[in-house]
Amino acid sequence: MRELKVLAVVVALTLITYWGVEPFAHSQMHPHVAEADFKFTDVDGLKGTKGDATAGEALVTANCTACHSIKTKGFPEVMDNASSAGAYGVTPPDLGSAGKLYNADYLAAFIKNPAKASDVSHKFTDGRAHPMPGYSWMQAQEIADMVAYLQSIAPKEMTNKEVFVDACQRCHAIKYADMQKGTMAAFTPDENIKDYMGKIPPDLSQYIKSRGHGYLETFINNPQKHLEGTAMPRVGLTEDSQAQVVTYLEEVGDSSKEQREELGPKFLIYMVIFAIFAFLWKNSKWREVH
């Protein structure tokens, strides 16, 4: 009985200390932020306007392909990555998957005013302008048509890696995804992206470890929530696309997770068996002396 009392005291003090230095300390250092908003209710979106993809095709071809590639529709990149980064500050994205990756309302708002929709207006002051001009002069119907077109040409299924490549890799490297050949460097060369963003955006190889699911989910959805004034734009990923990005970060950054979770219970079962035998041995030995 006495041993249980002693054990209770030891366990209680350990738990109090643990609570203080882990959950409590982290709650103090990283204040809670609101849940991710995948409806993008605050943006100047479609407001229910239905678009016509056929009309949109003509508009996109006329207005977008001067800078953006749409490889699946026969519009190749106008320049290589280094040249386009030199011209615009950052390499423009291919639009082939935009309709799948990004929320439709967000996409509409972005076309109208890129800096505002992506929450980075603070970056473009003192005469600096977002590399993509806004199209707020267009009719709401025209914007909706373009969004409808982008949605119509987007692939229905994409791998986690494809989502990452199209949504993140223009700025971010993830070198652990290919240490041998180095194909997972950021598309925009370092010197351009540094100039454009203020610093080189971090390599994301270990972000699943350093930031964790909870932080990534709210951060990607709206970076300003955690880092006010950050140069990282809100990119407007849909809930599914963002989940694919996070899963990809986990596949690359925590590739032993599956093995760990598979092996853990076996170790524990083994240890329970060891403990049972140890207790039986102990009882047999102490019976002689008590």
Add this chain to the structure above:
Amino acid sequence: MAKFEKANSVGEWLDQRLNTTTFNKVMMTEYWIPKDINFLWAMGVLLATTFGILIISGIFLMMYYKPDIGLAFDSVNYTIMQEVAFGWLFRHMHGVAASVIFLIIYIHMFTGIYYGSYKQGREMIWISGMLLFMTFSAAGFSGYMLPWGQMSYWAAMVITNLFGGVPVIGDALVVWIRGDFNVADATLTRFFMLHVFLLPVTIMGIIGLHFYTLRIPHVNNQSSEEFDFDEEAEKYLAGNKKESKVIPFWPVFISKDLAVLGIFLIFYFYLVFFHYNFAMDPVNFDPADNMVTPAHIYPEWYFLWSYEVLRGFFFDIAGFKAFDIGLIAFAFANGIFLVLPWLDRDPAILPAHQRPLFFIWFWVLLADLIVLTVYGKLPPTGTNAWVGFFAAVAFIVIFLVLPIVTKIDAKRRGSL
């Protein structure tokens, strides 16, 4: 040379040459431990086992780790964690064991304090134990630098900076420790040497000393009862096992240790597989960057109480700079446990619950250490800073009053 008969077995052959039978008796089957003990007496074996886990997992990690600032981070987080078969397991085992070993050290230490196992002949046990605490702390600190993450770098920066407070030679000392004006490649390589060679070898030596210090004064027991070990041992050997107050290390004592170890290992491996962030801080998965200071810099949990004593003095007092006062308090905190046997002025060896004032002293000390630990991690702003200040002052006062507290207890009992 002694005359050797032909041996009839390998055991006999070895016994002739190494006297293994006697050795076995002295070290195991006739090494006497008191019978009146609880599971807290198993912490020594838990520590030895955890240290063994650290050595073995460390050897495997060392095969792939690269002590170079350009390679260290990736060698840990890519090569070991993702490429090497079960490399992640060895890293998790190493990181979690390094953290958990301090929990057990603290339990072991406070068991000693509670039952008065540090005085009246047991001073060397206590001192060698405290030396182990210090060398383990150095090993923990040097090891934390090796992954070369943000916390590795900035903790190294903050802690090495502290030596700058040493009078006269401070600045030169910092450069000497770092091997550079800054925390840099030279620092990483020398801390690697300390972590994988000098400190483990020193620790093994002091563990030997720590075991040896137990020989003459013997292990204390739950009621701090004094008895003649030889007499009790004779009873045991004569077959009066139930009356005897002692048990042999092997197999009786160790059987209980292994039972406790079984429970401990379930807890430990649960942490290794499912709950390891407390030991491997997420911030350290960002590569070291001397241009970006992390929002919060804090040491591992086991250093937080002394770190908070250092940080608690955040304002100048009577012309003394806050930094200097903090540093003196920090030195006090790290040295004071060493002289505990002489601060306790009560000549009797008794468990704390039989020493009324000391009993209160003990729990106040524990409570203060927990407060220091928790506030050592929180941002030192507003109320937090003041809680830290008062807890740090309390820590010093707690030790200053110990001689008085123990004397009053002794006088009331009539021991003085």
